[in-house]
Structure formats: C-alpha cells, structure tokens
Amino acid sequence: MFGYESPQFIVRTTDGPIEMAVSGDTTTVYDLLIVGGGVNGTGIARDAAGRGASVLLVEQDDLASYTSSSSTKLIHGGLRYLEYYEFRLVREALIERDRLLGIAPHIMxxxxxxxxxxxxxxxxxxxxxxxxxxxxxxxxxxxxxxxxxxxxxxxxxxxxxxxxxxxxxxxxxxxQDSRLVVLNAMDAANRGADIRTRTRMTGARRVDGLWEAEIEDMAKGGTTTVRARGLVNAAGPWVARLLANQLELPNSKSVxxxxxxxxxxxxxxxxxxxxxxxxxxxxxxxxxxxxxxxxxxxxxxxxxxxxxxxxxxxxxxxxxxxxxxxxxxxxxxxxxxxxxxxxxxxxxxxxxxxxxxxVTRDYVLDLDTTDGAPLLSIFGGKITTFRKLAEHALEKLAPVLPAVGGYSWTADAALPGGDLGTGGFEAALNRFRDAAPFLSLPFAWRLMRLYGMRAYDVVGTAKSFADMGEDFGHGMTASEVDYLIANEWARTGDDVLWRRTKTGLHMTEEQRQRVAAYIKTKVG
CATH class of the missing domain: 3.30.9.10 (D-Amino Acid Oxidase, subunit A, domain 2)
Known part of the structure; x- marks a missing residue:
C-alpha cells in the first residue's frame, strides 16, 4: 500500500562465497571482528555469537560511551518520520518497539x-x-x-x-539506552564472544583471505595482532574515518x-x-x-x-x-x-x-568483498532498530561468511535479567522484596529496573543492608559497584554513575568522588 522499500544494502564486486584457506593454528582465527561497542556493534556481536560464530568486539572507550548513551531514550517508531515518507523505517521500528518491550521489560x-x-x-x-x-x-x-x-x-x-x-x-x-548496550554485550559474552573495552583497532589489512588487525590495549598499553574471517565496522561517528585511516580503503558513502x-x-x-x-x-x-x-x-x-x-x-x-x-x-x-x-x-x-x-534515520549496510575477506560498514541507524539491523547485517554476511549463517533467534530471547516471570515487572519486584526484605521499596525498585532478575546477584548473600558494604549515597553500595566491575566492564566512576546507572544525578560531588576512589582501588 505504501510501497515499503527494503533497507539499503550495497554489495561491491563479489564473485560468490570465498574459500577460507587458513594456515597454522586455526583456533586463533575469529569468525568476526567487530569494531565499535555501541548498540549496533554489541547487537551484532550478540546475534552472531548466538549463531555459534566466534566473535571479538573491540571498543576504544567504555561501552555506550558516545551515541548510544546520548539518545532521548525512546523506543519508538518515530512519528515525525512519517512526514518524510519513511514508511518502511517507521513500520520496522514499530514492530521492533513491541519486540524490545518483550525481551527487556526491566529496562524498557x-x-x-x-x-x-x-x-x-x-x-x-x-x-x-x-x-x-x-x-x-x-x-x-x-x-x-x-x-x-x-x-x-x-x-x-x-x-x-x-x-x-x-x-x-x-x-x-x-x-535505559546505555544499559541496553551493556546487556547485549553481556549476552554476547555469555554466548562466547570476547568483549574488550578500552581497546582500539589501530590498523587492519587483508592477508591470505583473512583480516589481520592490530589492536591496542588503551588501559595497559601494548598491541596485539588478531585475525578474523570477517570485519564489521560499527564505529558509529568514526565509521568513515576508520575506513580511510585504519583500513586505508576508498568509500563512496559518507556519514x-x-x-x-x-x-x-x-x-x-x-x-x-x-x-x-x-x-x-x-x-x-x-x-x-x-x-x-x-x-x-x-x-x-x-x-x-x-x-x-x-x-x-x-x-x-x-x-x-x-x-x-x-x-x-x-x-x-x-x-x-x-x-x-x-x-x-x-x-x-x-x-x-x-x-x-x-536527514534519514534509516541505515545503510555497505558490504565490501573486493579482495576476499568481507568488510561490512554500518552507516546510520537508530536505537529502536538495532536488533533488526543486526539480523540484516548477518544476513548480508552469511553468503561470504557461513559461520554467521543459521537462523534468526533474537526476536524473542530475553536480554540478561529480562526473564521476569509470571506477572511482569510488579510481580517480579514483589518477589524480590520478599527475598530481600531489608531493602526499601525505592532501593528495590531501582535495582529491579536496572538489573531485572540479575538484581539477586547484586544483593548476593547479604542478609541486611549493612552486608552490602559501604553506602556511597542514594542506595549505591559497594556490592553494586563490585557487581558492575565483575560483570559489566565498569572501570571508572563515570561508567558506574552515568552509564550503568544514573545515580550520579542524585549524588553530591563528594559522594561521586568516593565511588570513583573505591573503583580505583579495585581496578587500578
């Protein structure tokens, strides 16, 4: 009725599936190297890992450090996009809105x-x-x-x-946009993906049908060479610069x-x-x-x-x-x-x-198989459609990268903590309060909204509020900080107070500094 068009895919000069001839120890070769720890990169990592592919994701800073933590925090179709006749995008986003509300009802x-x-x-x-x-x-x-x-x-x-x-x-x-990114990374890691934050890809080239990339540990220093059968450029604002600078490849698309x-x-x-x-x-x-x-x-x-x-x-x-x-x-x-x-x-x-x-909020997936090992660059997109974008990305890669083939599985699979059980969020909150009666209602509500069923892991074996360790203010305790360090790649005060949670908004500067100092004693 409205002439829905497919998402834009660009495939450059491929002669069909490439043969992967790998010499030496093949266990060191990843199926997919993903550059970018925003919602698109982590969404692709999750989907690919769930299909059995070996995945390495590198992010130069913290997860969701940039675009994916700076949204209006809406899961929406985009009412105003109808003015620009973006019917396909709005339809896809509306379908995804309902799906996401189902798989992550704790953070949505x-x-x-x-x-x-x-x-x-x-x-x-x-x-x-x-x-x-x-x-x-x-x-x-x-x-x-x-x-x-x-x-x-x-x-x-x-x-x-x-x-x-x-x-x-x-x-x-x-x-809660930055938590959406972290939960995708957690699920990817649970399914075998290697997620490395504070890690930057400094360069990559095609060698013998593989990508050979140099990655730098930004926290500890030192570089490592890794190999992968396919490369995904999900660098967000840096997508075009990564093509030009790190990969030294021509590109007709721009961001x-x-x-x-x-x-x-x-x-x-x-x-x-x-x-x-x-x-x-x-x-x-x-x-x-x-x-x-x-x-x-x-x-x-x-x-x-x-x-x-x-x-x-x-x-x-x-x-x-x-x-x-x-x-x-x-x-x-x-x-x-x-x-x-x-x-x-x-x-x-x-x-x-x-x-x-x-400017369109739709996305373009640019697949380059000119010299063998595939490169997929992602231009555009919006947070609501990240899951579908990941499906489309793997769909385009599958003919030249069989490891990411298989079935689509993420539409109904709950994100970590999202399996709230019978009765939805309110019933899950009541059960959590029964299990941890020493928590006030606002504190229990906050933990359930951030972590869902993983809130039990935050509380751990505590039998009283004092058992949760130092109280930094607004209910932020050492137990919660320790959980974020151990499970969610948190390494700084900003990671904890402004991305994993928004408790920084409620705290005094002195309280925020105490959290940062505590984290420093834990991670260096």
Missing part, C-alpha cells in the same frame, strides 16, 4: 505522549491521520491506540498554558554527524505522561519524566563539522530547549534550572538532505 516500559494542538500547526485532521497510520502501520501492535483529549478537562492539560485546548495522546516506549543535546531540570509536572511539542521551526521537543525527581528535555539537531568525539551542549542549545518548552508549560523553564545536560553525535547516513532534522 510503555509511555503515553501528549501532543497539544494549535491551529497554526498542522491541521487537526492531518494529525489524526498521522496518528492513525502510526497506530496501524505495523500488525498486531500491543500498546494503546491514540485518541483526542480536551486539555481543559484532562489531567494532562493542567501543567500547560490555558491557550492549549485540544490535544492528542499516543503510545511509545522508554529505554553526516548531527549533534543532539538534552537538558535535565527539576520536575516540571506531575504524572507519568510525556509531552511532545511542535516548535515554530517545525522541530519537535520532548519533555519526559526522568529519574523520579526530574524532567528530561530534548533534543536539538545541530550539524557537526568537526572531528567526532565527546561533545557538550552549547548555551544556544540550552536556551533553545528552555524556550521550546516554556511556550507550552505554565512554569517557565530557565537555563539556570538545568541540573545536568548531555550531548552526543548521531552518525546518520548522509542522504544530502538540506535540513539536519530531515
């Missing part, structure tokens, strides 16, 4: 979004049509459908200025870096609902309940021309976000209200769109 949950309407925006009929498509574009969607509301009478209208009379509500989902920034302010409104606001420049901004006591506001779209890496929000972006929500809320939001901010670079496939907001 449904949300209801309120969209206030004014006559100067799109006509109401057009909004209704878009929401109808959003509700029905994918089959058998489980979340509640959209509907119109009277903001003068509905509780969701109370925080809004009186001039907003009509609105709409629709469903999408929330994800467009777009900076997205967010601010966190004290709670603006009561209730579990979120808001989506339309700005005069036609961009949209979300306001989302965050960490019980705050509101998350974002995002911006700013074209980035400099080198990729850590980025920060600008004063102009802070002002833009404050002004955007202040047009709608009764309570004026000021730059001085901001208690935390974060920014990241989205590595979008460059489709030559004039406006950064209009």
């Amino acid at each position: 949950w449904p949300l209801r979004f309120v969209l206030p309407h004014t006559p100067e925006q799109r006509p109401a009929w057009m909004v209704k049509l878009g929401l109808f498509l959003y509700d029905h574009l994918a089959p058998n969607m489980k979340l509640p459908k959209s509907r119109g509301i009277n903001l003068r009478e509905h509780s969701a209208g109370k925080p809004l200025q009186d001039r907003y009379k009509k609105g709409f509500v629709y469903s999408d989902g929330w994800v 467009r870096l777009v900076k997205g920034s967010h601010i966190v302010v004290p709670q603006i409104f009561d209730g579990p609902q979120c808001y989506i606001f339309q700005n005069p420049d036609n961009r949209i901004v979300f306001a989302i309940p965050y960490e019980q006591r705050f509101t998350l506001i974002g995002t911006t779209d700013v074209t980035w021309k400099d080198e990729p890496g850590l980025v920060e929000i600008s004063q102009d972006e802070i002002s833009y976000l404050c002004e955007s929500v202040s047009r709608y809320f009764k309570e004026n939001v000021k730059p001085s209200d901001v208690v935390w901010s974060y920014a990241g670079l989205r590595p979008l496939y460059d489709d030559a769109a004039a406006n950064a907001s209009a």
